[in-house]
Amino acid sequence: MDREYAKKVQKEVCVTAKAMADGGLTAGTWGNISGRIDDTYMVITPSGMDYSKLTPDQMVVVNMKTGEYEGDLKPSVEVPIHSRILLTRPEVNGVVHTHSSKALAVAVTRKGIPPICDDQVQILGGDVRCAGYTYPGSQEMAESVCEALHERFGALIANHGSITLGRNLKEALIAATVLEKTAQIWIDVQALGGAVEISREDCEFFHEFFMNKYGQKK
Numbered sequence: 001m002d003r004e005y006a007k008k009v010q011k012e013v014c015v016t017a018k019a020m021a022d023g024g025l026t027a028g029t030w031g032n033i034s035g036r037i038d039d040t041y042m043v044i045t046p047s048g049m050d051y052s053k054l055t056p057d058q059m060v061v062v063n064m065k066t067g068e069y070e071g072d073l074k075p076s077v078e079v080p081i082h083s084r085i086l087l088t089r090p091e092v093n094g095v096v097h098t099h100s101s102k103a104l105a106v107a108v109t110r111k112g113i114p115p116i117c118d119d120q121v122q123i124l125g126g127d128v129r130c131a132g133y134t135y136p137g138s139q140e141m142a143e144s145v146c147e148a149l150h151e152r153f154g155a156l157i158a159n160h161g162s163i164t165l166g167r168n169l170k171e172a173l174i175a176a177t178v179l180e181k182t183a184q185i186w187i188d189v190q191a192l193g194g195a196v197e198i199s200r201e202d203c204e205f206f207h208e209f210f211m212n213k214y215g216q217k218k
């Protein structure tokens with residue numbers, strides 16, 4: 001493991017956890033964040049700690065293949081989900097899991113959100129699926145969440161919350177904000193008689209654009 005790089009990831013995970021809390025995406029100590037170090041190791045937030053008091057060295061280095069961790073602080077109970085995503089999605093380097101209120105409101109219906117907003121389809125890749133109801137921290141939850149995330153960068157977890165991915169932690173946090181906003185819109189439009197969905201071709205075109213052409217890249 002590249003120790004210097006691991007320290008950089010610890011710092012990024014800590015900064016992102018505080019930004020998630022400051023952005024109103026979480027309540028109390030719920031939710032957790034991870035960042036990839038390499039193909040074997042990740043950094044994840046510790047279990048049940050106050051976000052405002054977190055320091056980078058408290059972010060836990062975990063072996064994704066064995067679940068073993070370094071240091072005295074226990075990692076988040078959601079290690080199985082984060083490990084499985086990072087091990088099976090090589091393009092993903094950051095994962096944000098929250099119990100934000102609007103996403104959770106939709107998740108308790110155990111239904112997903114169709115493709116309805118441009119930023120949703122660009123960043124999350126299309127419709128948002130809802131993973132089935134399973135116990136937090138279980139392998140079953142890791143499996144059903146990974147299935148719901150197939151070719152997507154965000155999903156709901158039944159009666160629990162949401163999970164978003166990014167090529168870096170910044171993108172994963174933006175995805176969490178976009179998913180929360182999409183859930184709010186989805187709830188709002190019910191009162192207006194529903195939404196007109198974005199076509200599958202347009203979803204693919206916009207997501208492709210975001211992944212490869214968006215921003216200042218030439």
Ligand SMILES: [Zn+2]
Nearest residue numbers: 031097136161
């Ligand atoms: Zn959770």
